[in-house]
Amino acid sequence: MNFQISRDKFYNALTIASRAISSNSPVPALTGILITASDNELLLTASNAVISIQMTLSNEKDPDLGLSISGEGSIVIESRFLMDIVKKIDSDQIKIEIIDGTLTHFEGNKAEYKINCIRPEDYPSIDFSEPSTKFEINSGTLNEFITQTVFAAAVKETRPVLTGVNFNSDGKEIVCTGTDSYRLSRRTAPIASDPFMITVPSKTLNEVKNIFAEDQTVKVALNDKKIQFSNDKVMLQSTLLEGDFPDTNRLIPNDFTRTMLINRTVLLDALDRAAFIKTDNISTMNLQMTGADDISLSNRSQEIGEFHEVLNAVSYEGDPLDISFSGQYMMDALRIFKGENVKISFTGVMKPFIITEEDDSSVIELILPVRTYM
C-alpha cells in the first residue's frame, strides 16, 4: 500500500470515521481504522461492534482530495496515532506507505514516522450489505427527529429496548418514540416507505446527528437486524436493539379536562430558578392552577428550603388543578419546542399530561405526574 493525499481532507475524513471508535475496545484491531487503497479510491472502515462507519474517498467525489495511489493494499492504523500524525505533519500532502510487514512510513516535508500497525487480517469482517427497506430523509428533519426523542429514552439499562428510539412506519408516516417509562417524546412525520418497526440505540442516533449535520439527503436502509444511514461519501451502520418496544399509543390521552396555554420561556425560566431545590436529588415541582392569572409554581425540600413564583398563562380552561411532576422532565420537554407558547393538556391529578405546540401536534411530550405530600 502506497498513496498520498491532502492532509486537511484526510484529517476531516478521519475525524468522521473515528466517531465509531471506542478507545477501550476489547478487540485490539477495533481501536484502529482499516485503510484499504484500491485502484482509484481509499476506503476507511471504523467500528465499535455496534456502530460501523465506512467512508469512500476518491478524486471523482472530491476534486480537492489530491489522492494518488501508487500501490494497492490495506492496513489497520491505531486511530489516535493516525489522527495525531495527520493533524500535525509538516506538509499539505501526506505520503503513507507500508514498508515492511505492518511497519508503515508516514512522510511530510522534513518530518517522518515509522509506525507499527495492525494486520488487516486481524480486523473483524463487517457485513455492509444493504438491507431492503429504504427511504430518504433530509438531514435537518432527521436531526430534529433525533433531538426531539433521544433525550426521553432511558439511560439505565434495566430495560435495554428503552435505551433507544423506536421508529415505526405504517407505510405512510413514521412515528419516532423515546420513553424511559416515566415520560415520553413522540415525533410524527409523513414519510412513505414499506412498513417497519425497529428500535435504534440512542448512541447511534447521536452519532448520526454529528455526521450528517448539514442540509443534505440521507439514505436510510433497514431490516430487523440493522440500519444504515448514508450519503455518497459516508455510511453509518448500526445494530438494532432487541426486544419488544412497549405499545405507547394507549398511554397518550385524547380527551382533556383542563388546557393551559403558556409562554414557553416564562415557564422554563421559572422551573430553572427552582431546579436546585431537590429532595433525594430530584426536584419535584408543583403547579396550582385556578385561572390564567393565577398559576402558582412552587418547590420545596425539607433540607434546602422552598421556592414560589406566580405565573401568568395566556389562557387556562377547566376546573382548578393541583399537580406535581419532575422539574427536569418538564424542562427537557419545553426545551425541544421552538414556538413562543406551549399547550399543556391535563386529564387529572395523577393522570399523564401532554405538551404540544399551540397548533401542531406532530411533536407530543408526555409526562407522568408524581404523588407528593407537601
Place this chain on the structure above:
Amino acid sequence: MNFQISRDKFYNALTIASRAISSNSPVPALTGILITASDNELLLTASNAVISIQMTLSNEKDPDLGLSISGEGSIVIESRFLMDIVKKIDSDQIKIEIIDGTLTHFEGNKAEYKINCIRPEDYPSIDFSEPSTKFEINSGTLNEFITQTVFAAAVKETRPVLTGVNFNSDGKEIVCTGTDSYRLSRRTAPIASDPFMITVPSKTLNEVKNIFAEDQTVKVALNDKKIQFSNDKVMLQSTLLEGDFPDTNRLIPNDFTRTMLINRTVLLDALDRAAFIKTDNISTMNLQMTGADDISLSNRSQEIGEFHEVLNAVSYEGDPLDISFSGQYMMDALRIFKGENVKISFTGVMKPFIITEEDDSSVIELILPVRTYM
C-alpha cells in the same frame, strides 16, 4: 440582616469569592459564603482553610452597586445555592432578609425563596490581620511570574514544599522558582522590599491569576506564615508551604560548552508532532546536533514506532552533542517564552541545560537530561 443589591454586581462578587470554596469541605460552614451586612457595606468571606477570600462591597467603592442595607447582621449561605439564586432571579435588584433564625428570604420580582442557611457562629474565625513585609506589583507582572513558574512545580505530594513556587527577595529583587527536581523555572524581577523567603502553594497562585486579571496594582503583604494579595475590593489570603525549599542556585550552570539559537515555534511544532510516541507514558526526545544545518530530532518507542525530523537552527556553537530529555518538559519550557528564538545552552550529555530568551535571562528554564539506550 436585610439588604438589597444589584443582581449583576452581587453575582460578579460571588463568582470571585466562591473561588475559595471547596464543595467537599469537611467543615460544613466552609461550603458557604459568610455575608456580613454592617452600616454601609457588605462583607463576603469564603475559605477552604488554605485560601481565604474577603470582599468589601459598598456604594462608595462601586457607584452602580445599588446597595441598600436596612438591617445589619450576618449569615452563612451555601455557595452553590446562593449563586444559582442570584444568577437566575427575575429582577435587576435582589432583596435578601433573615426572617427566622437561619431561614433567609430571597425576593426578586415574582420569584421568591426561603432557604435554610447556616449560623454565622458556626463559621471558623479567620485572622485577616495584615503581615508586615509588603510590596506592590502590577497584576500583569504578577501573572507573568505565576505563569512562568507554576507549571514547573511538582504535582506529586512526595515533597510538599515543591508543590509551590518559592519567592525569595534579597531586598532589591525577587526571584520566583518552581521545580519538581527534574526541571526548574526561574523568573527574576527588580522589586524592592524587606528580604524574605517563602513558598506559596501553586493552587493559591492560580487563583491569584484568576482574580487579579486586569492591569492593576496588587498589594502583597506577607510573613513566614501567610501571604495576602489585595486591591481595595478583594483580598486573597493564603497559608504558606512549610519546609525548606532546595537551594537551586547551585544547580544552574554558568559556563557552557555548546550554545544553540533556534526558532522557538519550529522546535515546539516538531516536539509536538512526536509527542504521542511514548514508552511507559513518557516521550523521550533525542537531539543530535552537529551544526546549525544539521540538528536532528528523533523519538522512538519499541511498541509504537519512531519519529525523525531534521531541523535548521539559527546558529550552533561548540562540538557535536547527542542529548535526550523529556519532550513534555521541553514543550512546557518553550511555551512560556514569547520571542521568535530561544537560546539553549549545554554543558554536557548528562548535565542540566538551560533555555533563555536570546538576549534576556530574566527567565531561566533548566531541564535535566535523561539517559537512554537508543
